[in-house]
Amino acid sequence: MRLLLLIGCFPPWNVVVQQEPNPLLGVARVDLARPTFYGLAVGQTSEAEYLGRKSDHQKTAWNEDKRQFSEEYRRAATLEAARCELGLDDPGGPGTHTVATSVGYIEPGFYAGMVSIPSEVRLTVQLTRAGEIAEEIAVSHGTEPGTFRIGPIPIPTAPSVTDRLRADGAALGRVVGRYLCVRKQGR
Numbered sequence: 001m002r003l004l005l006l007i008g009c010f011p012p013w014n015v016v017v018q019q020e021p022n023p024l025l026g027v028a029r030v031d032l033a034r035p036t037f038y039g040l041a042v043g044q045t046s047e048a049e050y051l052g053r054k055s056d057h058q059k060t061a062w063n064e065d066k067r068q069f070s071e072e073y074r075r076a077a078t079l080e081a082a083r084c085e086l087g088l089d090d091p092g093g094p095g096t097h098t099v100a101t102s103v104g105y106i107e108p109g110f111y112a113g114m115v116s117i118p119s120e121v122r123l124t125v126q127l128t129r130a131g132e133i134a135e136e137i138a139v140s141h142g143t144e145p146g147t148f149r150i151g152p153i154p155i156p157t158a159p160s161v162t163d164r165l166r167a168d169g170a171a172l173g174r175v176v177g178r179y180l181c182v183r184k185q186g187r
Helices: 002-007 047-052 056-082 161-184
Strands: 014-018 029-032 087-089 097-107 110-112 115-117 120-129 132-141 147-150 153-156
Touching: 029 056, 056 087, 056 097, 056 161, 097 161, 120 161, 132 161
Parallel strands: 029 087, 029 097
Antiparallel strands: 014 132, 097 120, 110 115, 120 132, 147 153
């Protein structure tokens, strides 16, 4: 039981690099670049191999899923950062710091009635100042296809890849926004 209580005490990110003195202390605005997907692994294969087995329609849908992931990520990070009065701007904005996100792994998961696998997205976030890495964290999130019941009938809550990746984008954006606030506030 104690172990379960302690699990909630740890932040949902892994610090890779954390500069002291704190580069975000008192900063009001940072630039937030769109997530990149260079060198992306999809499940146990490269993105190129994954897409090589897909139809043109499926390839278009995959690119749309990544776009929607990015939008949800940005929206959630911006809302979370606003809680501590930290503005997130498009690159080239007034900020002296840039937050760059690289998505390195996606397990899209699947839903097939009684059988399902959750999604998982792993990313690296770097805060740069004057072109140098000042902070770096690693974050991951997964979304269960999940169901709720109406009587005996299970109804999926995130049956599609699109649903799961949008949920992952929003959850990861909240985590990144929270990390930026924690650092801005001197912790």
